[in-house]
Amino acid sequence: MTATSGTATSAAPPDLQVERLGKRFGDFRAVDDLSFSVERGSFFSILGPSGCGKTTLLRIIAGFLSPDAGEVRIGGKPMQGVPPNKRPVNMVFQHLALFPMMSVGENVGYGLARRGIAKDEIKRRVGDMLERVSLPGAQDKRVDQLSGGQKQRVAIARSLVLEPTLLLLDEPLGALDLKLRDHMKIELKQLQAAFGTTFVYITHDQSEALVLSDHVAVMNQGRFEQIGTPQDLYYAPQTPFVAGFVGANNAVQGRATQIHGDRVTLASEKGLVISARAMGALRVGDAVQAFVRPEVASLSRSAAPFTDSGLPHYQARIDSLLFDGANSAVLLHEENSGTGFRIALPQTGHLSDLVVGENVSFSFDPQLAVCFAAGNEHAS
């Protein structure tokens, strides 16, 4: 699978080009015939569950692992045989890996000192860099005096002061608590915009990938399932894996009973009949899998609004209420088939007085639900 992220067709080569890259550990294909490229100045995320090979891929790009097959080019230059300390790439590690035996200033100046730059010049550049990451005058602080967010800024400053072509980030937010993580997400996006350096970010957290990135690659079992903008991945998933992994989704398995254009109707084993937009070629009788997003479905106490609009609708009984502010939802089961659904509550607070056991109607636009042939998790 080959895909190019970004629409810019400038003359400069992409900052990162990966071609037919492969890496095995014994029989396990950690990275399997992977090709992609990342445009200059973009924020590119690789999203996948743990064990999908994303860390291996990042370590190959950084130079800590050598690939079994394929090629990595950074800024147009082939990187085969170039050790990590000679690559125009820097990495922000999962636990940041700041040097505890050095002050903040020494941490940021470490790479410059290794390049043999004069002390005065290092001092000036470290000062400038700390100012740019909003830590002016922090040179003499010890690393353990910093907060989690400040540590992350130092880790990024330490890499960016070397002006790398590419900054690799290995789940740097993974160890932070939720509140700080949300804060750091925003900070990271602003830093990337301010510096304009190309960021390649790996994460298993879909919200991080969606919020931060210009382009996201969803990785599974050593391959990319789909590369696209966050909006593409969310609204037009190309594979069942992407539909299931990115965002919350209600999955319904069944067989295709009718196909009209891109509209497929499926019947589940328990007798639920729903319609959805077909993704890829489907035939009547195929085993299929449909996905309905919780916020696509709408809820009502009576069936009247749905009969008026002509949309298919279903009777259901509420199993539980999940109140979470703007992300509130209900879990319910459809009355005839017993199929469970998660449906978002309107953010206006309308219907906030629903109770468990209440009978309701729900409906969704089939055009906003997607349907795939079942069992081809790795089709691409």
Place this chain on the structure above:
Amino acid sequence: MRAKDASGARDPARLLPILLLAPALLWLAALILLPHVELGILSLRARVAPRVYEPSLAQFRTFIDEPLYWHTFVRTAVISILATATTLLLAFPIAWTIAKIARSRARSLLFVLCLIPFWVSETVRTLGWMILLRESGVLPALLVRLGMTPAPVELLYHDATILVGLVYTSMLFMVVPLIGALESLDDSLIEAAYDLGGNGWSILRQIVIPHAAPGIVAGCIVVFMLTLGNYLTPTLLGGKNSQWFTEQIYTQFITRFNWEQGAAFGFLLLGLSTLIVLLGLKLSGQRFGEVMQQT
């Protein structure tokens, strides 16, 4: 005040730590503190007539006036420092391999290999070296067979032989604290330094050694003290030429029956080891408490 009374001295929870410490405290008092007080008194008196003693610094004066004694003293210190440094240089790659490179099974195997020599007594180990190194021994015979020497050479009774024996005996006590110190070093720090442009030497100097410093100093202190106080290895491998200070102490106590002189020498050695350890801590910028947690 009332709160204090409520948790009074009869509280069993308070008594427990004292009871648990009691054997150790008794041991310290009876076997370390008391003998040292006794030896301290011995070293500071002189016999003026049978069973008549008076306070005196005569023993310490003898030490200064007699060149053999303070020559031996300085020599013991220098060789001990040399042995400690050599042990550190040899143990570091071993500890690095065990802590950072070897995987679980190979790691335990390597560690056991370091430990195995300590299953036999020090005497037997040292005699093993004698069998290898003496004139009619294995190594000289091998050298003759390889044509490197025309006749068997005596490899025992050299300073280098003493050094080899001391390093061999001390190795484990350096390897263990080093493994502890290196294991706690996060691999990603090394990777990060490498990623930022560091090379092997600069990473060793700026990342690894600063991190492992407490372990290095701990190992050095233990090895230095063991070496300085070693009696068997220098005596057996060095023979008459060994001139080790512990031998002088032994001679005073056992051969000459001059307990006063022996006690004075003992305190001089104690003072020397304390001084050198403090100097080492000062030079490496480490604190004693921190270092001792590594052992």
